[in-house]
Amino acid sequence: MSTRSEARAWLAQRLSAAVLAVCVLVHLVTLIVAVRHGLSAEAILGRTRGSVAWTAFYSVFVVAVAVHAPLGLRVVAAEWLGWRGIVANFAWLVAGIALLGLGARAVLAVAL
Amino acid sequence: MMHSGWANRGHAAFWAFVVHRVSGVLLAVFLPLHFLALSQALADAGALDAFLVWTHHPLVEASEIAVVFLLAAHFTGGLRLLLIEFLGWRGEAQKAMLAAAGGGAVFFALMFALNLI
């Protein structure tokens, strides 16, 4: 990765962090409230199924986290495991795509 | 070359970094499992319910509280970093920010735990 790309990766990490700051706050409040009534499929799906707002919210959440998590792990792996270079960077890209896929599947599962 | 010893790492901001990094890694490990669990609902609501029954086990509930704490800690610690990096460093406010981040994380985890139990 060129220093230009590395700098952009850092910026993407911080921008996704800002998005996640909002999403995580909403998520923390939601799950604290939701768990009061007991955690059941009915409770979760009753809220999310067919809801445009919740689908949009979780979609944004998933995209942001699929950017943020692999970029974060990339730095940890480089500093503490010595994983650097083209192969490592490609592996984290693949991990991000995989996380996006799993997350999209989860959003579909609760939205439709 | 010499490596700086642990005596060098006693300050609060370093521990804030450790908490942030460890919580981030653990959350990254948890996340795919979280997505897989929710995807159970793709089959039908019954599949998700079957999974959720399992989560009533006290050990699982304790882990859930731990994950919520990790999320809250990573969130508050991250907010602190965003403030330092983008709004500038204010020396005097450092300790206050760390205290606020720590307190906030504990608050969220506690609220969750109290509602869960």
Add this chain to the structure above:
Amino acid sequence: MPAPENQLEVRVWRGGAEGGYQTFQVPRLASQTVLDVVTWIQRHLDASLAYRFACRVGMCGSCAMSVNGVARWTCRTHVEKVCDGERMDIAPLANLPIIRDLVTDMSAFFDKWARAKGQFVPSSTRKDPFALVPPDSRARAAVDAAIECIGCGVCYASCEVVAWNRDYLGPAALNRAWTLVRDVRDAAHSERLAAVSGDAGCHACHTHTSCTERCPKHLSPTASIAGLKRATALAMLKGAL
């Protein structure tokens, strides 16, 4: 065997990277500094001990060493401040290759300074009028807050990211680059922002603040690096980086 009450047991690093600690017993004296101890050993016990110092009054930074695992100016460190028992470990600065005993090779430290474009590039000549820079302007205030660095290497030795990331430019080089980024007379702005970007640049800083904690001149490289992060982010958003 523990040292008698008026004596200090001092372990001093000898040799290169594959060396080890050698123990000496040194008389305790009032207001004794760590540099006093090292000098006493070299003059009375072992003339082959290699170490650096110059001004011995806290101005040059040459005497920086690792005392009980923490990087300090030894001329400004009183023994009673760092040694609560009777023992003290003195080692060369961390994160730098050891030449011998307490002397490190500072080349990498200064090479990184150059790689961060830590040199002023003029935008005018002697034929132009003087640059007028109000000292209370925000830009100059930012420069003044970071300009007093004397390149002692304490921050570099204290930084964990320097230890984990061989290419990381480090707090001192980045701090100096920041003073130039905010210098309104400087002409190398975009090259400098490029030089301080990326995994080896300001973006590798995790705000441990070990540098700021340890700087003997009470500078804050963390603040300077945060400034570089903002400057590079702005440049990226404008498409200029």
